[in-house]
Amino acid sequence: MADLQATPIWQGKPSRIPFVRRWQDAWYERRFLAHVAPTHHIYRGVYASFDEAKASIPAGRTAGYDNAGAADMYRDRTRRVFINDYPMIYWLERFFGQGARSVFDLGGHIGIAYYAYQRYLEYPDGVAWTVQDVPAVNAAGRAWADTHDARRTLAFVPSISEALGADILFAAGSLQYLEYTLVDAVEALPRRPRFLLLNSVPVHGTTTYFTVQNMGVTCCPYRVTSERDFLGSLTDAGYTLLDRWENPHRHCTVPFHPELSLDRYFGFAFARGAGA
Template sequence: MNVLVDSRPHQDATARMPLIRGILEARYKRRFFAHRELAYHLYRGVYDSFDDAQASIPPGNASGYDNNESADLYRERTRRVFINDYPMIHWLGRFFAEGARDVFDVGGHIGIAYYAYQKYLSYPASLRWTVMDVPAVNAAGAAWAKEHDAPGRLGFADDIASASGADVLFAAGSLQYLSYSLADALSPMPRRPRFLLLNSVPVHMRQSYYTVQNIGTACCPYHVTAEREFLGGLASLGYELQDRWENPQRYCIVPFHPELSLDRYFGFAFRLAT
């Protein structure tokens, strides 16, 4: 099912009529929380905060990635890359050439990028790659590493504060799940990472908001950030934008809110000014 096409009836003028819109929203709510397909994700609602988005998820629905079903996702991605990975591979290779050896991977699941990218990059002998994720995912990653990480370069952490002192903070499609902004996380670090390498970031040109995403195994609060807020927050910490790219294969359709829906995501490479 094409979720982009499927969402269009909610966006037309009829859906803006109060009575009809109420009926459509109730019907979509039932469909949203019953969704179990892994092939595509659904989005619902607009909220001012992570907590408000979290509170909208019924107690009977699994929430977030800290569960066995969500932890078992994405195994096939350890063996392949996608077109939007190539800018990340390019910049990571450049950062390695400049001496980067310590990568802190925010929301890297079981180490998806670590495994997939080694086919395309010569990893430094002294590489240390640390994934920060939720407990269920970290446990699954540690178990997977016993059989698949012969060099023993992969480790796991549960707090983004551990990124202090890393050479590269790497985040691919994960910043939107955090209850805090990246700038807020970096601000108190004694030694901020020299490089930021960020991919699949949902950025709206004008407005920040939270929605809820159903990934098939669970529902997750999901943060879309205004462009000025996202870039300005990092610039205020001394990060200089090196590159920016678009990923039109990713989109976020929020039914009943066409003005907030996204038709593409973005990637960024930053360097800390010296």
């Protein structure tokens, strides 16, 4: 999904003149809250924590994915893939070839990847694909599956704790919305997934921070992780990086913070153990 292109008035650093800076902030806050186009995402603010970012969303404003507006998004993506999906399809096929049969799709919405990828990849017999998402999205996913899941191998669960025993932990564009980090979730599982397959991850060269994303129908706290924090934590948890790729079609422009803005996102494939 394309993000709204930055306009010159907020591409640069904030003014050092106090009254000009207050005007910049007020002007952009009005623009941010007025944004209602679901085809574009815009961002506002830099925060130290998920809770701080969440607290900055005005009371009465729809927040997070647990609502009808967010649950109704992305139907078109069940029928198409994007250029950065092809590495995911490649590694998913490799992992299936190594015996993986259970996929735990973290934040997989209504099963977007499950539907889209099977048009390009033959799922082996015995595959079980489980999506974990918020209640409103899970309900929408089950309703969609009633008429679209011909294989009857898609399930929906409310908690990542149910990833116990999964061969592949799959996350495509969802890690940035979580209150917890991926490594915290993985380390809490008594049996960790054999493979991690991650896409559209916003990674900054040096800094971990939170911002707020307005996707038109809702506002969400949004995590950007430093490369050292992201890769280092998974390495420490016993995972070996097999591959990484870039998606230059996704970007995150944080107004008045060009040093924190991203001009691309990343994808990663990991396997557990040094002999992966």
